[in-house]
Amino acid sequence: MSDQHGGDGSAATGLAGLLAARFQDGAGLDASVAVPAHLAMASHCAHRAWTDRPLPLETLRTLCAIALSAPTKSDMQSRDIVIVDEPQRRATLAALIGPDPWIAQAPGLLVFCGNQRRQRLLHEWRGHAFANDHLDWFFNAAVDAAIAMQAFVAAAEAAGLGCCPLSTVRNRAAEVSDFLELPAHVFPVAAMAVGWPARGNRITPRLPLSTTVHVDRHREQGLREAVDAYDRWRDERQPYVRQRAESRLGRAAFYGWSEDKARQYSVPDRADFGAFVRARGFRLD
Numbered sequence: 358m359s360d361q362h363g364g365d366g367s368a369a370t371g372l373a374g375l376l377a378a379r380f381q382d383g384a385g386l387d388a389s390v391a392v393p394a395h396l397a398m399a400s401h402c403a404h405r406a407w408t409d410r411p412l413p414l415e416t417l418r419t420l421c422a423i424a425l426s427a428p429t430k431s432d433m434q435s436r437d438i439v440i441v442d443e444p445q446r447r448a449t450l451a452a453l454i455g456p457d458p459w460i461a462q463a464p465g466l467l468v469f470c471g472n473q474r475r476q477r478l479l480h481e482w483r484g485h486a487f488a489n490d491h492l493d494w495f496f497n498a499a500v501d502a503a504i505a506m507q508a509f510v511a512a513a514e515a516a517g518l519g520c521c522p523l524s525t526v527r528n529r530a531a532e533v534s535d536f537l538e539l540p541a542h543v544f545p546v547a548a549m550a551v552g553w554p555a556r557g558n559r560i561t562p563r564l565p566l567s568t569t570v571h572v573d574r575h576r577e578q579g580l581r582e583a584v585d586a587y588d589r590w591r592d593e594r595q596p597y598v599r600q601r602a603e604s605r606l607g608r609a610a611f612y613g614w615s616e617d618k619a620r621q622y623s624v625p626d627r628a629d630f631g632a633f634v635r636a637r638g639f640r641l642d
């Protein structure tokens with residue numbers, strides 16, 4: 358749990374405070390519906406520092422079982438989790454994911470994968486044509502994996518653990534796939550570093566609900582002004598400590614979330630992922 362919420366024993370007060378810390382327009386929400394599980398979810402924050410306390414394989418397997426209890430498209434169960442447990446293999450995987458030491462230091466390291474191989478095999482075994490080799494089929498597996506991933510985060514955080522999902526597992530997706538011996542039609546969606554948090558962490562403010570929760574129809578009215586206001590509101594609470602690509606893009610007088618995200622995607626990121634997925638056997642038409 359974050360060190361930001363009051364923990365005053367009242368779920369409603371706690372939830373109201375958490376949502377007001379997360380959303381600029383979160384103050385008027387109906388917190389009377391609050392239950393303890395809501396407090397855990399609303400106080401979510403990613404963790405990237407761990408104590409030495411070990412995380413037994415059986416604990417991770419139990420969290421995976423809880424995560425895989427989450428919904429799955431058409432009951433197809435198109436997702437797998439690879440727990441990398443052996444220390445040397447964990448170090449190798451961590452090096453493939455990224456240079457950050459906290460990845461290698463995490464007592465738990467897992468990879469959430471989309472798996473459409475099993476569905477293919479069912480067609481072979483049952484003698485029915487496979488008639489869905491298109492983008493939606495790939496998408497289902499990616500979504501299934503992401504749902505399990507978030508369910509894992511919720512389960513782990515409820516147990517007092519901290520997590521950080523890692524899309525950087527896709528930076529070297531082919532090497533990771535070879536390393537994990539993923540067959541065709543199985544692909545990494547995200548890795549997960551998990552452990553006992555070394556410290557509390559702060560709630561990251563989200564965009565105002567007025568821009569992300571729509572009623573009856575989608576609206577973009579006032580979006581730019583709302584994003585500007587979010588930039589300022591967020592900056593008052595959590596200013597960025599450094600500016601991305603400063604040597605290339607210069608120093609901004611005001612550096613907010615929108616500037617950071619626009620700078621982030623001003624360079625190609627994993628532009629080869631489509632080619633990788635096609636090489637794993639997906640057509641994506």
Ligand SMILES: Cc1cc2nc3c(=O)[nH]c(=O)nc-3n(C[C@H](O)[C@H](O)[C@H](O)COP(=O)(O)O)c2cc1C
Binds near residue numbers: 525560
């Ligand atoms: C699919 C996914 C992939 C992510 N990949 C990374 C990553 O590669 N490295 C990292 O440090 N954080 C990663 N994160 C964590 C996000 O940066 C984090 O959720 C975001 O900054 C919001 O912060 P919060 O989770 O503390 O609210 C990822 C999160 C998600 C959902």
